[in-house]
Amino acid sequence: MNDYILETDNLGLRYGAFAALGSVDLKIKRGSIHTVIGPNGAGKTTLFHCLTGERKPSSGHIQFAGQDVTHQAPHKRVAVGMSRSFQITSLFQNLSVRENLRLAAQGRDGLAALAFWYSDSHRREHLQKADEVIERIKLDKMANTYAGELSHGQQRVLEVGMALCSNPQMLLLDEPTSGMGVDDIPVMTQLISELGQDHTVMLIEHNMRLVMSISDRITVMHQGNILIEGEPEMVSGDERVKKAYLGESGS
Amino acid sequence: MMKQKKSSLFGGVTLAALATVIVMPMLLPSATLATEILIFAMAALACNLLLGYTGLLSFGQGIFFGGGAYVASICMINWNFGLLSALLTAMLTGALLAGLVGALSIRRTGIYFVMLTLSFSQMAYFIAYSLSDWTGGDNGLLDIPRPALTLLGFEISDLVSSQAFYAFVGTLFMVIFVFARRVIHSPFGTTLVAIRENENRASAVGFSTNHFKLLAFVISGGITGIAGALYAMLLNFAPLSNIELQMSESILIMTIIGGTGSLFGSILGAGSIVLLGDVLSAVWPRWMILLGVALIAVVLFMPSGLWGGVGSVADRWREYRRRKASAIKSQEVN
Numbered sequence: 001m002n003d004y005i006l007e008t009d010n011l012g013l014r015y016g017a018f019a020a021l022g023s024v025d026l027k028i029k030r031g032s033i034h035t036v037i038g039p040n041g042a043g044k045t046t047l048f049h050c051l052t053g054e055r056k057p058s059s060g061h062i063q064f065a066g067q068d069v070t071h072q073a074p075h076k077r078v079a080v081g082m083s084r085s086f087q088i089t090s091l092f093q094n095l096s097v098r099e100n101l102r103l104a105a106q107g108r109d110g111l112a113a114l115a116f117w118y119s120d121s122h123r124r125e126h127l128q129k130a131d132e133v134i135e136r137i138k139l140d141k142m143a144n145t146y147a148g149e150l151s152h153g154q155q156r157v158l159e160v161g162m163a164l165c166s167n168p169q170m171l172l173l174d175e176p177t178s179g180m181g182v183d184d185i186p187v188m189t190q191l192i193s194e195l196g197q198d199h200t201v202m203l204i205e206h207n208m209r210l211v212m213s214i215s216d217r218i219t220v221m222h223q224g225n226i227l228i229e230g231e232p233e234m235v236s237g238d239e240r241v242k243k244a245y246l247g248e249s250g251s
Numbered sequence: 252m253m254k255q256k257k258s259s260l261f262g263g264v265t266l267a268a269l270a271t272v273i274v275m276p277m278l279l280p281s282a283t284l285a286t287e288i289l290i291f292a293m294a295a296l297a298c299n300l301l302l303g304y305t306g307l308l309s310f311g312q313g314i315f316f317g318g319g320a321y322v323a324s325i326c327m328i329n330w331n332f333g334l335l336s337a338l339l340t341a342m343l344t345g346a347l348l349a350g351l352v353g354a355l356s357i358r359r360t361g362i363y364f365v366m367l368t369l370s371f372s373q374m375a376y377f378i379a380y381s382l383s384d385w386t387g388g389d390n391g392l393l394d395i396p397r398p399a400l401t402l403l404g405f406e407i408s409d410l411v412s413s414q415a416f417y418a419f420v421g422t423l424f425m426v427i428f429v430f431a432r433r434v435i436h437s438p439f440g441t442t443l444v445a446i447r448e449n450e451n452r453a454s455a456v457g458f459s460t461n462h463f464k465l466l467a468f469v470i471s472g473g474i475t476g477i478a479g480a481l482y483a484m485l486l487n488f489a490p491l492s493n494i495e496l497q498m499s500e501s502i503l504i505m506t507i508i509g510g511t512g513s514l515f516g517s518i519l520g521a522g523s524i525v526l527l528g529d530v531l532s533a534v535w536p537r538w539m540i541l542l543g544v545a546l547i548a549v550v551l552f553m554p555s556g557l558w559g560g561v562g563s564v565a566d567r568w569r570e571y572r573r574r575k576a577s578a579i580k581s582q583e584v585n
Contacts, residue, residue: 078457092448103445106438107457114466116439166457
C-alpha cells in the first residue's frame with residue numbers, strides 16, 4: 001500500500017493572469033499530522049479549497065487513497081473518507097449538539113438518507129456515533145444544548161467533532177483555533193494530537209505554538225507555491241521561512 | 252437543558268390535529284367551510300415542508316394546486332375517472348410539475364431561486380389561460396363532478412352531502428398529516444432541516460443537497476395537487492384563480508401566519524385565513540387590507556407564527572410547573 005494518503009501533482013489554480021496556486025506537489029503521509037502554514041495570501045486556503053472540492057483546480061491532479069478525486073464534488077469526497085472543518089464556524093445553530101453530530105454521521109449515507117418512510121431513530125448507528133464523538137470532544141454536558149448557545153471555544157471543538165462523525169480516513173481542518181481565546185487553545189491542541197493517533201490530519205493554522213508542538217511535518221507556502229517542507233525543528237530554523245513568514249508578521 | 256423530543260407518529264400533535272378535524276364542523280356554521288379549511292391546511296402543510304423545513308420560499312405552490320385541480324377535473328369530466336383515481340392523478344400531476352419547477356429552480360439559491368419560482372408561476376397561469384379548450388380559460392372549468400367513494404367495487408358513500416365530503420376530506424387530511432410527520436422525522440426530513448440551517452455544512456458532511464431539495468419539492472407538489480383536486484370537487488368548479496400567483500401567495504401567507512416549521516401551525520394558518528376571509532368579506536369587500544395588517548402583525552410580533560405563540564405560552568407554563576416541582580423537592584430534602 002502507498003505510504004501517502006494524499007498526493008497532489010502540479011496542482012494549480014489561476015484567476016486570469018494571477019496564480020493563486022502555482023504548482024503544488026504536496027504529499028501527506030498516512031497517519032501523520034501535517035500542517036500547512038504561510039503568510040496571508042500564500043495560497044493555503046486556496047489549496048485547502050481545492051482539496052475539499054470547493055474550488056476546481058485549473059491544472060494538476062489530486063490523488064486520495066489511490067483514487068483521483070480532482071473533479072469530485074465536495075459531498076462525494078466524504079464517502080471516500082475525506083472530512084473537513086470550516087475556518088468560520090459553520091454549524092446547525094438551531095439544533096442540539098447531538099443532532100448536529102447525528103446529522104454529520106448521517107451524511108455518510110449520501111443518497112440513502114433520502115429515505116422518508118422510516119424514523120430517523122431507526123438508524124441507531126448514527127446516534128451511537130454522535131454519542132461516541134460527544135464523549136471524545138468532551139461536550140457530554142452540552143449534548144442537548146443548541147449549537148448556537150455554546151461558547152466560541154466549544155463551537156470550534158464541535159466544528160472538529162462534526163468532521164469526525166463520518167469515520168474519515170483523513171481530516172482536513174481549516175484553522176481550528178481561529179478566533180479562540182488563549183484559555184481554549186490547549187483543549188484544541190490536545191484534541192488534535194489525540195485525533196492524530198488514529199487519523200491522518202491535515203491542517204491550516206496560524207498559531208505557531210500549536211503548530212510546532214503537534215505537527216509531524218510542516219509545509220510552508222509562499223506566493224502560491226511550496227517554499228519548504230520538513231519537520232518542525234528544521235522549518236523553524238530555516239532562514240527563508242523566517243524571511244517570508246516570521247520576518248513579515250513576527251517582528 | 253432542553254428536553255429531548257421523542258417523535259411519536261400518533262401522539263401529541265397528531266392527536267391535536269385529529270381533535271381539530273373532529274370538532275371543527277361542530278363549531279363552524281357549515282361543513283363546506285370546514286372542508287375548505289382542511290383543503291387549504293393540506294396545501295399549507297405541503298408548503299411548510301418547503302418553507303419551514305427546507306427553507307425554500309416557493310411561489311410555485313399555485314401551479315401544483317391549479318395543475319392538480321385541472322388535470323383531475325379533466326379526467327373526471329372526459330374519461331369518467333373515479334374519486335380515488337382522480338386524486339391519484341392529481342397527486343402525480345402535482346408531483347411531476349413540482350419535479351419540473353424544482354429541478355430548474357434549485358439550481359439557484361436565495362433571491363434567484365424565488366424569482367425562478369415566481370416566473371414559473373406566471374408562466375403556468377398564462378398557459379392555463381391560453382389552453383381554454385381544456386381549462387375553460389377565464390370562465391374556469393364548470394360542472395366538475397364529485398364521484399362517489401367506492402372501494403373494491405363497494406360504494407361507501409356518495410359524498411353528495413357536505414358532511415359526507417367533509418368526513419372524506421378529514422380522513423384524507425389525517426392520512427397526509429401522519430405522512431408528513433413521518434417525513435419530517437425521517438432521515439430525509441432531518442436532512443432537510445440541516446439544509447435549512449446551513450446548506451454549506453450539509454454538503455460538507457456528505458449530503459447532495461440538490462437531490463434532497465428536489466424530493467422535498469416533489470412531495471410538496473404531490474400533496475398540493477391532491478388539495479387542488481379536492482377543492483375542485485368541493486366547488487364543482489375549477490376557476491382560473493386556482494393557478495394564479497395569488498393562490499401561491501395565499502398558501503404562503505397561511506403557512507407563515509400559522510408558523511413555519513410546525514405542521515399543526517398550518518392548520519391554524521389555513522383556518523384563520525379562510526375564516527377571516529369568510530367573516531370579513533361579508534362585512535367589508537376590501538377585507539384583504541385587514542389580511543395585510545394581520546400578516547404584518549404576525550411577522551412583527553409573532554415571528555414563529557400562531558403556533559409559535561401557543562408554543563411559547565406552553566413552554567412558560569411547563570417551566571413554571573418544573574420550577575414549582577423542584578422547589579417542592581428541595582423543601583423535602585431540607
